Amino acid sequence: MKVLDLFCGSGGISEGFKLAGFKIVGGVDFDADSIKTFSHNFPSAVAICGNLLEFSEKKIKEDFGDLAVDVIVGGPPCQGFSNANRWQGESKDPRNKLFYEYLRFVKVLQPKVVVIENVRGILTKDKGYAKTRILQLIENLGYVVSCEVLNASDYGVPQNRYRAFFVAIRSDSVQSAFDFSSLKKKEKVTVKDAIGELYKFEKNRDEIRITTEPESAYRKYLRSRKGIVKNHEVNYPAELTQKRISHVPQGGNWVDIPSSLFSNQRTNSTSLRLFCWS
Numbered sequence: 001m002k003v004l005d006l007f008c009g010s011g012g013i014s015e016g017f018k019l020a021g022f023k024i025v026g027g028v029d030f031d032a033d034s035i036k037t038f039s040h041n042f043p044s045a046v047a048i049c050g051n052l053l054e055f056s057e058k059k060i061k062e063d064f065g066d067l068a069v070d071v072i073v074g075g076p077p078c079q080g081f082s083n084a085n086r087w088q089g090e091s092k093d094p095r096n097k098l099f100y101e102y103l104r105f106v107k108v109l110q111p112k113v114v115v116i117e118n119v120r121g122i123l124t125k126d127k128g129y130a131k132t133r134i135l136q137l138i139e140n141l142g143y144v145v146s147c148e149v150l151n152a153s154d155y156g157v158p159q160n161r162y163r164a165f166f167v168a169i170r171s172d173s174v175q176s177a178f179d180f181s182s183l184k185k186k187e188k189v190t191v192k193d194a195i196g197e198l199y200k201f202e203k204n205r206d207e208i209r210i211t212t213e214p215e216s217a218y219r220k221y222l223r224s225r226k227g228i229v230k231n232h233e234v235n236y237p238a239e240l241t242q243k244r245i246s247h248v249p250q251g252g253n254w255v256d257i258p259s260s261l262f263s264n265q266r267t268n269s270t271s272l273r274l275f276c277w278s
Contacts, residue, residue, distance in 0.1 A: 001022050001023070001070035001071055001112070001113075002022070002023050002024075002025045002067060002068055002069050002070045002071070003017045003022045003023065003024050003025060003026075003069070003070070003071045003072075003073060004025060004026040004027070004028075004064055004067070004069045004071070004072050004073070004105070004109070004111070005017075005024065005026070005027045005028070005038075005073050005074060006027075006028050006052065006072065006073070006074035006076070006102055006105060007028070007029060007052075007074045007075055007076060007098075008027030008028060008029045008034070008035075008038050008047075008074070009029055009031070009034045009037075009038070010034050010037035010038055010041065011024070011027065011037065011038045011041045011042055013073050013074070013075075013115075013117070014027060014038070014041070014042060014045075014073075015041065017071070017073065018042075022071065024042045024044075024045045025044075025045055025046065025064075025067045025069065026045050026046040026047070026048075026063070026064050026067060026069070027042065027045055027046075027047045027048070028047075028048050028049075028050060028052065028055075029049065030049070030050065030051050031049070032049050035047050035048070035049040046063060046064065046067065048063060052098055052101040052102065052105070053097060053098070053101055055101070055104075055105070057104070057108050060104070060105055060108045060109065061108060064105075064109060065108075065109070069109045069111050070111055070112045070113065071111055071112065071113045071114070071115065072102075072105060072106055072109065072111045072113075072114050072115070073114075073115040073116075074102060074115075074116065074117075075116065075117045075118060076098045076099040076101075076102040076116065076118075077095055077096070077098055077099060077118075078095070078096060078099040078118060078122060078130065078134055079095050079119075079122065079125070079130075080093035080094070080095030080096040080099075081096060081122075081125070081126070081129065081130035081133045081134065082125070082126045082129060082130065083126055083129050090133070099134075102116070103137060103138070103141065106138075106141055107141055110170070111170070112169065112170050112173055113167070113168065113169055113170070113173075114138065114143060114166075114167075114168040115165065115166070115167055115168075116134075116138075116165070116166040116168075117163050117164065117165050117166075118163065118164050118166075119163065119164065120149045120162045120163060120164045121164075122134070122164050123147065123149065123164050131147065134166065135147070135166075138166065138168045139168075142170060142171050142172075143168035143169060143170055143171060144168065144169050144170075144171055144176055144177045145166055145167070145168040145177075146166070146167050146168075146177050146178045146179070146180060147164060147165065147166045147167070148164070148165055148180040149162055149163070149164050149165075150162070150163060150165055150180075150183075153188055153189075154185045154186070154188075155183070155185060155186055156186035156187070156189055156218070157189065158189040158190055158191045158193060158194045158218070159191075165180075167180075189218050193216050193218050193219070194218055194219065194222060195222075196215075196219075197210060197212070197214070197215065197219060198229065198232065201229075201232055201234070202234055203234070204232065204233045204234055205232050206230065206231065207228060207229070207230050207231075207232075208228070208229050208232050209226065209227050209228050209229075210223070210227040210228075210229065211227060240261070243261055244257045244261050247261070
């Protein structure tokens with residue numbers, strides 16, 4: 001199936017679809033450097049640097065109409081959906097404009113599947129109004145929509161990253177709705193599992209070559225063919241900061257740090273920084 005990635009960046013979502021067997025045929029992003037990287041990663045795809053607001057229906061058809069796009073993916077901003085905007089023209093809210101433009105691509109190209117990702121708070125924002133409105137708008141285009149919050153760490157990524165996903169399947173397709181329960185979870189991978197072997201390279205280097213055998217499947221996955229790691233920079237927190245961090249258990253925060261490790265009374269700003277770190 002052929003994928004068009006809107007707000008594509010350097011192609012992170014596209015790479016996931018590629019690994020799953022999809023063909024990446026196009027990408028759009030406002031940032032020129034991102035598009036250069038996307039083009040490098042997907043040389044056969046149509047990569048366009050531009051603002052979705054500047055695409056007319058004619059231009060959408062000219063650029064992507066002949067590609068027979070099956071899937072449109074992306075993360076359009078939709079934080080402007082609220083009861084307050086309900087009667088004031090929510091489509092004019094600058095936070096929603098790109099979301100409506102995203103849907104215009106869907107309307108014009110009629111893909112079989114649409115995937116939207118956003119912050120998980122969008123599902124509960126304004127007592128669920130934002131979620132309800134987003135579902136309604138996509139369903140009005142003829143799609144059956146499912147949504148769920150997923151954590152990247154459940155699927156083999158060394159990061160606790162929660163995101164809301166909307167998966168919409170065109171109502172005339174064989175499969176009527178996407179089943180999130182069908183996704184297969186993987187074993188947890190820690191940051192040490194991923195990059196622990198870099199600790200021994202203490203000095204900052206433009207390039208290092210790892211010649212030892214990888215100690216985990218994930219490290220093997222991350223390795224380049226020649227074992228080369230570029231731009232390796234080592235920066236450790238100050239010794240006092242490390243001592244403070246050592247007192248914070250898994251799931252803890254700044255309140256676990258002894259007062260003796262602070263030269264004066266802890267301020268809200270200090271507490272906030274430590275809390276964010278933990």
